[in-house]
Amino acid sequence: MSSATHSSVELKSGVKGFVKDWEDDKQTFHVPWGKAMMWIFLLSDTFIFSCFLTGYMNVRASTRVEWPPVSEIFSLSMGGEPIPLLLIAIMTFVLITSSGTMAMAVNMGYRRDRAKTAALMFATAAFGAIFVGMQAFEWTKLIVEEGIRPWGNPFGAPQFGSFFFMITGFHGLHVSIGVIYIAVVALKVLRGDYEKKGYEIVEITGLYWHFVDLVWVFIFAFFYLW
Amino acid sequence: MSEGQTHPLSVYFWIWGLLFVLSAGSYAVDYMDFQGIVRWSLILIFMFLKSGFIVAIFMHMVWERMALALAILVPPVLLLFLIGMMQIEGTYTESTRVEYFGNDVAVYEVPHVTAASEESH
Numbered sequence: 001m002s003s004a005t006h007s008s009v010e011l012k013s014g015v016k017g018f019v020k021d022w023e024d025d026k027q028t029f030h031v032p033w034g035k036a037m038m039w040i041f042l043l044s045d046t047f048i049f050s051c052f053l054t055g056y057m058n059v060r061a062s063t064r065v066e067w068p069p070v071s072e073i074f075s076l077s078m079g080g081e082p083i084p085l086l087l088i089a090i091m092t093f094v095l096i097t098s099s100g101t102m103a104m105a106v107n108m109g110y111r112r113d114r115a116k117t118a119a120l121m122f123a124t125a126a127f128g129a130i131f132v133g134m135q136a137f138e139w140t141k142l143i144v145e146e147g148i149r150p151w152g153n154p155f156g157a158p159q160f161g162s163f164f165f166m167i168t169g170f171h172g173l174h175v176s177i178g179v180i181y182i183a184v185v186a187l188k189v190l191r192g193d194y195e196k197k198g199y200e201i202v203e204i205t206g207l208y209w210h211f212v213d214l215v216w217v218f219i220f221a222f223f224y225l226w
Numbered sequence: 227m228s229e230g231q232t233h234p235l236s237v238y239f240w241i242w243g244l245l246f247v248l249s250a251g252s253y254a255v256d257y258m259d260f261q262g263i264v265r266w267s268l269i270l271i272f273m274f275l276k277s278g279f280i281v282a283i284f285m286h287m288v289w290e291r292m293a294l295a296l297a298i299l300v301p302p303v304l305l306l307f308l309i310g311m312m313q314i315e316g317t318y319t320e321s322t323r324v325e326y327f328g329n330d331v332a333v334y335e336v337p338h339v340t341a342a343s344e345e346s347h
Contacts, residue, residue, distance in 0.1 A: 014292065029294050039298050050305045054312050055322035064323055064334040080230025089253045096249055100242040103284045110232045156236055200230050203286070210284045214277050221273035225256055226266070 032200045035207070042211045043172075049215050052170065053222055056163045068155035070224055073146060074138070088224050091134050092216065098127030099213040102182075102206045107204035116187055117202060121186035124209060128179040135172045138164075164223070171219055174212050181205060231286045241283045248276045 011030060012020050029036040060067055076086035082179050105120035108208055127170045142164075152158040185205045188194065194201055252272035255265060256295055282288045327333050 001313070011291070018292040018296065021291060029297075033295060036294065039294065043298055044302060046302055047305070050302070050308070054305070054309055057309065057314040058259065058316040059318075061313060062319035063324070064320065064327075064331055066331070085253065085256050089252055092249050092253070093246065093305075096242070096245045099245070099280065099284055100238065103238045103242070107232070107235060111228050198230070203230055207285055210280055213284075214280050217273055217276045217280070221252065221269050225252065225269045 003137075032204075034204050035200060038204045038207050042207065044209050045211065045215075049167075049170070049218070052163075052167050053218065054225070056167065059159045059163065060157075063157045063159060065157040067157050068153060068160045070226075073142070073148075073155060074224060085224060087134060087138055088220065091138075092220055094127050094131050094134070094211050098124045099129070099210055101127065102209045106203045106206040109189070109194075109199035112193065112195075112199065117199070118186045118190040121182050121189065121202070121205075125126055125179045125182040125186065128175050128182070128212075132172055132175050132179065135168065135175075139168075167219060167223060171212070171215055174215065178209050178212050182209060231287075231289055233289070237283060240263070241279050242244060244279060248272050248279075 011017060021030070071084040072082075074088050075084045076081040077083075078086065101120045102124045105117050105124060108117040109122060147154055148161045148164070150162040153161050182205055185201055189199075189202065249272075250332045256274070260268060281299075287299070323334070337341060
C-alpha cells in the first residue's frame with residue numbers, strides 16, 4: 001500500500017510542487033488516502049460547527065434582551081467563594097492534556113513502540129471520558145439547579161439555552177465518539193494489527209482528536225468568554 | 227518521508243506547554259474581568275494562537291505538502307463571508323425590532339417557566 005500512496009517520482013516542494021501536485025492527473029495528495037479523507041471530513045465538520053457558532057452570533061446580535069451572565073452561570077464555589085468559569089477552565093486543561101498524550105501516541109506509533117502507543121491512547125481516551133463526565137455534571141447543574149431550558153432561562157435572552165445545549169451537546173457527542181474510536185484503535189495497536197500496514201492510523205485518529213480540542217478552543221472563546 | 231510524521235519529542239512538549247500557557251491566558255481574560263475592545267481582542271488573539279499551534283504542530287500541517295494544506299485551509303476562509311453577512315443581518319433584525327416594538331426591553335421578555343412551576347402542572 002505504501003508504494004501506491006508515496007509515488008516513486010521525485011516531488012517538487014513549494015509553489016512549484018503545489019502546481020505540479022494539482023496538475024497531475026493521477027494523485028494530488030501524497031499522503032495515505034485515509035489521512036486525506038480524515039482531513040476532508042474535518043473540513044466538513046468545520047463548516048457544521050461554524051454554522052452553529054454563526055447562528056449563535058446572529059441571534060446574539062439581534063436579541064433585545066440582555067444575554068445571560070455566562071461567567072456567573074458557569075462559576076463553581078470553592079470554599080464559599082464562587083470562582084468564575086472554574087469548571088470550564090478545568091475542562092479546557094483536561095482536553096489540552098489529552099491532546100498532548102495523543103500527540104505522543106502518534107510519535108510512539110511511528111517508532112513502533114506498541115505498548116507505549118496503546119498506553120498513551122488509553123490515557124487520551126480516559127481524559128476524554130473525564131471531559132464528558134464533567135460536561136454531564138455541568139448540564140445537570142444547569143438544568144436542575146439553574147432551571148435553564150432550550151426555550152428559556154431565568155437570567156435573560158431565552159435563546160441562550162438552545163444554543164448552549166446544541167453547541168456543547170454536539171461537541172460532547174464528538175468527544176464521546178472520539179473516546180470510543182481511540183479505545184478501539186488502541187486495542188488494535190496492542191494486538192499488533194498494524195505491524196504490516198504501518199501506524200498511520202494512529203495519526204489519523206489523532207487528527208480527529210486534535211480537531212475536537214480545536215473546536216473547544218472556539219467554543220470556549222465565543223460561548224464562554226465573549 | 228520515511229514513515230509518516232516523525233519529529234523530535236521536544237517539539238510536542240514545547241507546544242504542549244505553550245498551549246497550557248495560552249489557555250491560562252484566555253482564562254485570565256475572564257478572571258481579571260477585562261471588558262470591551264481589550265477583552266474581545268485578547269480572546270481572539272489567544273484563540274487564534276491556540277488553534278494555530280494545534281493545527282500546525284499537533285496536526286502536522288506545517289510539515290504537510292502545500293497541495294493538502296491549501297485544500298484544507300483555504301475553504302474555511304469562505305466562512306468570513308457567512309459571518310459578515312450574518313452580522314449585518316443580525317444588527318438589521320435588531321434595528322427592525324427597535325423600530326416596531328420600541329426600546330422597552332420588557333416588551334421582549336418571555337415569561338420563563340421555571341423548574342418549580344413545571345412540577346406544579
